[in-house]
Structure formats: structure tokens, C-alpha cells
Amino acid sequence: MSGDGTDVANGTQAPDETSDIPKYDLYIRASLIDNETQGACPMSQQGFMLSYILAQEKNVDFKVWTVSQVNPPADFKDKNRAKIYPFVEGISGKDTNGQSIAGVMPESADKVEDFFDSVNFDCPHLKRPKNLKDHILGKVDGITTQFNGFLKGLKSEAVLTNTLQKVDDHLASNGTTFLEGDQLSYTDCFLLPRLQHIIVAGEYFRGYEISSDMKHLWRYMRDAYDSPAFSETLPADEDLCKFHWTRLPDNLITEFRKNKIKGVFGVESPTHKTNKIPEKIAKSLDSASNGGHDDDDDDEEEEQEQSME
Structure with a gap:
């Protein structure tokens, strides 16, 4: 996994351990080229984006870690036996039901989605739509x-x-x-x-x-x-x-x-x-957006009008 993780909580200070703000680690696939930077898994980026916005809105505090696909750490393989990405591990804080998320590690992609919903206090637009028929x-x-x-x-x-x-x-x-x-x-x-x-x-x-x-x-x-x-x-x-x-x-x-x-x-x-x-x-x-012509066209039209005068 990369370094010490990346804190992207919008530049805010991380809450202390007694804070109820959900704090978690987000694990995403690493690059297939250098095994360190962010990889191209679209589901990983989706989870990264959701977390990023939730952090901006002060709903969560999280760190993102990239996991090598060539040689993932043994302790991570033990945690993520289902090999799902993104993978999350609750560190501290409480969910919307007031339950501690410490030690929570969803074991399926659907459960990860449920986790994101469970730490989403103020962003209804980031929750999964329930009825997709006309959505x-x-x-x-x-x-x-x-x-x-x-x-x-x-x-x-x-x-x-x-x-x-x-x-x-x-x-x-x-x-x-x-x-x-x-x-x-x-x-x-x-x-x-x-x-x-x-x-x-x-x-x-x-x-x-x-x-x-x-x-x-x-x-x-x-x-x-x-x-x-x-x-x-x-x-x-x-x-x-x-x-x-x-x-x-x-x-x-x-x-x-x-x-x-x-x-x-x-x-x-x-x-x-x-x-x-x-x-x-x-x-x-x-x-x-300029009504079908750009500023250069406007300048040319103005010059033509002046010459006619």
C-alpha cells in the first residue's frame, strides 16, 4: 500500500478519536504501471469521488490507500478476502444510526455501497437511487x-x-x-x-x-x-x-x-x-453560448459596419 495514505478531507484537521464523525480508510486499486499511484478501476474512482465529496461536506474524514495488484500486503489480503474494490475499513466515529463504525469492513460491493450511505448525514444527492425504472x-x-x-x-x-x-x-x-x-x-x-x-x-x-x-x-x-x-x-x-x-x-x-x-x-x-x-x-x-458566433466574429462584424459608415 502507498505511503501513509492520503488525507483528502478538504484540508481540515482530522477529528480526535472521541469525535462522532465517521473516520475510515479507503483502499483502491493501485496503478498497473508503478504499483503505487492511483489505478484505473472505475469502481475505485467512484468510491473515491463519493468519499471526496462527503469529506468536503464535513460528513466524513478518510484516508485513501492504493493497493498493489501485483503484490498486495498479506494483512490486507486477510481483511479483503472477497477481493472487492473499493474496500473500506471503519476507524472511529458513528454512522447515521448512532452505531460505531470502528472495525467495520464490508464484505461485498453492495455492503460497501451501504457503508457509504450509512456515513452520509447531509448529502441526499450522494445516496443510491432506490427505483431505477425511470431514473x-x-x-x-x-x-x-x-x-x-x-x-x-x-x-x-x-x-x-x-x-x-x-x-x-x-x-x-x-x-x-x-x-x-x-x-x-x-x-x-x-x-x-x-x-x-x-x-x-x-x-x-x-x-x-x-x-x-x-x-x-x-x-x-x-x-x-x-x-x-x-x-x-x-x-x-x-x-x-x-x-x-x-x-x-x-x-x-x-x-x-x-x-x-x-x-x-x-x-x-x-x-x-x-x-x-x-x-x-x-x-x-x-x-x-454566444448566440452562434464567437468574439472574433463580433470584431469582424463591427469592423465591417465601421467601414460601411
Whole structure:
């Protein structure tokens, strides 16, 4: 596990041991490249984002630890026998029912979700939606399977694009910054890490690009990149691509190598994080917000009017 963990409780002092504020350790998958920095597991980033926002809202105090996938510590393997990520271990404090969380270690992914709900006092938007039938989360919860299938040639590009179009349509009809309002919600913490995989790995392996016509989706991504809970929990692009590379069957690896996709993500290579939308799309969004033309167009029109006078 990395160092002494990272305290991201919004720069606040950690509560003392008698405090009722829930305090816990969050364990996420480490990088497959250096085995120390944050890895590309989307579920790990989802839990990291939830914890980050809860800490910002003074609901919790937590430290995040990265766990090597090559050689996890023996004591951690004893704790996390189910091999779930993210994994949490309660340190001190009480949950919303007034029960101590000291020593609590959820043994399934669903129980980890329950844990996050149990330490969430003041952020109803970060709780899991109970009825998914008509909820946007219910329309996108299969996006990981769709994307993985697309990368492996088992699902068509159209299936993935159709789901992304649902997101764009939802944002258009809601008129909100994020999926459920103007602040990040549980649904955003679920979807955004997976959209990052589509943007980065989709382009790397399949040359896939989200259509520039999905302006509401791209505006959503731009606002998300401006949110620390998302931008500061992002994995490196190289690690994200290696995350998928290690899951490809041998025949696909051979195919990609023939197409000059080498799949080499060494520690010697400079790392990069995609944390902004493409410049051309950003200009298009700015142009649309200015009534269909940009400031340069305004300057040209003004000069033409002056010359006519």
C-alpha cells in the first residue's frame, strides 16, 4: 500500500478519536504501471469521488490507500478476502444510526455501497437511487458491459453511442449542470469514471470519439473536469489503457499489434491525464453560448459596419 495514505478531507484537521464523525480508510486499486499511484478501476474512482465529496461536506474524514495488484500486503489480503474494490475499513466515529463504525469492513460491493450511505448525514444527492425504472442511472447502468464488449468486438459501436445519446438527451431535457442537479450526485460518481474510460480507451483502441453533436454531454464533461472531486481522482491515461489491455484476449492483442497499437505503457513514458474536453468542441460550445458566433466574429462584424459608415 502507498505511503501513509492520503488525507483528502478538504484540508481540515482530522477529528480526535472521541469525535462522532465517521473516520475510515479507503483502499483502491493501485496503478498497473508503478504499483503505487492511483489505478484505473472505475469502481475505485467512484468510491473515491463519493468519499471526496462527503469529506468536503464535513460528513466524513478518510484516508485513501492504493493497493498493489501485483503484490498486495498479506494483512490486507486477510481483511479483503472477497477481493472487492473499493474496500473500506471503519476507524472511529458513528454512522447515521448512532452505531460505531470502528472495525467495520464490508464484505461485498453492495455492503460497501451501504457503508457509504450509512456515513452520509447531509448529502441526499450522494445516496443510491432506490427505483431505477425511470431514473437516468437505470438507463446507463449497463454502459461498462457495453463498452467492454465494444472494445472486444462483441458489441457494436451503435449500442454504445445509443446509451451516450440517452445521457445527452437527459441533460438537454433537465437543463442542469450535472445529471440530477447543479452539484455532483451518486449517479455522476457512477457515470463519470466510465465516460473517462470511453473517451480515453475508446479512442486509443478503436478510434472511437463521442460525437461533437452531443453538446450537452460535452458541456457536462467540461463542468465535471472543473470539479475537483472528479479531476483530482482521475487515473493517468496510460494506466487507464493498460487496465483494458490486461483484460484483452490474446487474439485481440495480436490484432491490435498488427494495427500498430503496441500496448506499451512503461514507467519510462511520460504520463498524461485527459482533464479537459477537445479544444475544437470547447470553442463550439462557447460559440453556441454566444448566440452562434464567437468574439472574433463580433470584431469582424463591427469592423465591417465601421467601414460601411
